[in-house]
Amino acid sequence: MTPSNPQLTAIKAALFLACLLPAGLLWQGFEADSLGANPIEAITRSLGEWTLRFLLITLAVTPLRKYTGWHWIVRLRRTLGLFAFAYGVAHLMSYVWLDQFFDWPAIAKDILKRPFITVGFAALVLMIPLAATSSNFAIRRLGGRKWQSLHRAIYPIAMLGCLHFWWLVKKDITEPLVYSVILAALLGVRMWWREQERRRQLAGAYLPQTPKFKGKVIKIFSE
Amino acid sequence: TAFGPLAASPLSTTETPTSRRAVTTYNNFYELGTDKSDPAENIHRLKPSPWTLRIEGLVNKPRSLGIDELLKLVPPEERIYRMRCVEGWSMVIPWVGIPLGSLLKLVEPQGSAKYVEFVSHYDRATMTRGVLDWPYTEGLRLDEARHPLTILAVGLYGEVLPVQNGAPVRLVVPWKYGFKGAKSLVAIRFVERQPVTAWMKAGPSEYGFYANVNPDVDHPRWSQATERRIGEFTKRKTLMLNGYSDQVGSLYAGMDLRRFY
Numbered sequence: 082m083t084p085s086n087p088q089l090t091a092i093k094a095a096l097f098l099a100c101l102l103p104a105g106l107l108w109q110g111f112e113a114d115s116l117g118a119n120p121i122e123a124i125t126r127s128l129g130e131w132t133l134r135f136l137l138i139t140l141a142v143t144p145l146r147k148y149t150g151w152h153w154i155v156r157l158r159r160t161l162g163l164f165a166f167a168y169g170v171a172h173l174m175s176y177v178w179l180d181q182f183f184d185w186p187a188i189a190k191d192i193l194k195r196p197f198i199t200v201g202f203a204a205l206v207l208m209i210p211l212a213a214t215s216s217n218f219a220i221r222r223l224g225g226r227k228w229q230s231l232h233r234a235i236y237p238i239a240m241l242g243c244l245h246f247w248w249l250v251k252k253d254i255t256e257p258l259v260y261s262v263i264l265a266a267l268l269g270v271r272m273w274w275r276e277q278e279r280r281r282q283l284a285g286a287y288l289p290q291t292p293k294f295k296g297k298v299i300k301i302f303s304e
Numbered sequence: 305t306a307f308g309p310l311a312a313s314p315l316s317t318t319e320t321p322t323s324r325r326a327v328t329t330y331n332n333f334y335e336l337g338t339d340k341s342d343p344a345e346n347i348h349r350l351k352p353s354p355w356t357l358r359i360e361g362l363v364n365k366p367r368s369l370g371i372d373e374l375l376k377l378v379p380p381e382e383r384i385y386r387m388r389c390v391e392g393w394s395m396v397i398p399w400v401g402i403p404l405g406s407l408l409k410l411v412e413p414q415g416s417a418k419y420v421e422f423v424s425h426y427d428r429a430t431m432t433r434g435v436l437d438w439p440y441t442e443g444l445r446l447d448e449a450r451h452p453l454t455i456l457a458v459g460l461y462g463e464v465l466p467v468q469n470g471a472p473v474r475l476v477v478p479w480k481y482g483f484k485g486a487k488s489l490v491a492i493r494f495v496e497r498q499p500v501t502a503w504m505k506a507g508p509s510e511y512g513f514y515a516n517v518n519p520d521v522d523h524p525r526w527s528q529a530t531e532r533r534i535g536e537f538t539k540r541k542t543l544m545l546n547g548y549s550d551q552v553g554s555l556y557a558g559m560d561l562r563r564f565y
Contacts, residue, residue: 117340122532
């Protein structure tokens with residue numbers, strides 16, 4: 082099934098609204114004072130978890146496309162990736178503004194001294210060039226191949242995100258473990274494809290194609 | 305089941321107590337779940353009555369007693385204390401409790417008793433498995449246990465202690481991080497050697513025996529310089545020994561608190 086262009090526009094609009102939903106619910110929870118006794122912690126944590134979730138959803142697009150044949154879903158990937166970045170920025174903002182209240186010396190100390198904040202901050206910084214090159218213009222300008230290798234940075238970004246969560250929790254690592262296992266599956270399937278491709282090439286899948294020569298072909302024996 | 309009129313204590317703070325709702329819905333009680341909201345939702349997993357508290361080890365008069373007996377031995381009083389969690393938040397809680405020192409006198413610790421070990425209730429069938437090496441244990445030096453600020457809490461806000469706060473009886477040591485306050489105690493044991501606590505076992509590089517509130521000694525993963533008082537927006541500076549330096553500072557005279565964290 083391939084949606085028509087107007088259908089795709091509608092799907093994109095619905096996706097955009099769906100991606101805004103977690104932020105909307107958080108805002109509503111804050112207004113209604115239903116985020117528990119420590120709403121600031123709840124907001125910061127929720128925004129961080131949604132960053133990680135959007136990263137994983139973005140990484141799930143390619144496997145989903147391959148296994149379902151829905152090639153059009155790749156056209157939703159940019160929205161998902163940009164929302165991962167937006168939630169990441171909001172997560173950082175809630176830390177800088179709500180949690181630390183712009184105490185820059187304390188923030189600088191945290192980024193340098195606390196390994197979990199260092200890796201979280203690094204992950205967000207690495208997302209900046211990806212967000213900045215998400216336009217069609219940037220893709221054309223960089224060229225598909227270069228753009229693609231740059232955007233593979235999402236793999237280390239997602240790994241740093243999981244590590245950030247892992248190091249943050251005091252003892253019960255169940256939740257970071259769930260994210261890490263999903264990430265491992267999403268990256269593992271890519272490694273597996275690569276391995277399959279390598280084997281295919283080794284098995285000579287491309288050899289029967291006629292080699293192309295430049296210049297003259299000299300006959301070495303006659304019929 | 306209120307306690308009736310309780311004697312006020314000069315050891316109480318005059319600061320405004322944190323809302324009862326926050327005190328009873330934002331809890332670290334891993335046996336009942338690791339999210340802050342879990343314990344209040346899982347109170348059915350712990351039955352606080354009937355209850356037996358064993359006082360054992362190096363004492364002349366070991367005994368097992370129920371909560372009513374305990375309250376007959378030492379009358380409860382109100383103690384409004386600051387509580388600082390190692391995670392960087394704090395509350396002001398109006399506890400109902402008995403001074404642990406009064407109870408210690410009655411059981412007569414022997415000369416060889418140097419430390420007190422506290423053991424929490426654990427039921428594998430109903431409580432969290434894994435995470436920590438259960439049962440939860442904590443420890444104090446004998447002089448810390450005897451200090452007038454140290455109490456066994458049996459209530460808060462004038463009511464019987466809710467399950468999520470460690471019913472029916474828990475330790476409260478206001479100048480130490482909250483995790484020192486072992487909940488739902490089944491044993492208080494007098495020992496010669498410094499006990500290894502549940503958190504020391506779980507993360508020896510992160511948790512020491514003393515766990516005194518100290519803004520100058522950071523937890524490896526977060527700063528301890530400031531804290532958020534639940535219900536407030538901006539953070540406040542954390543005070544040395546949680547603001548109880550005048551009363552307990554002498555317990556640590558000459559000790560390097562960076563080393564003995």
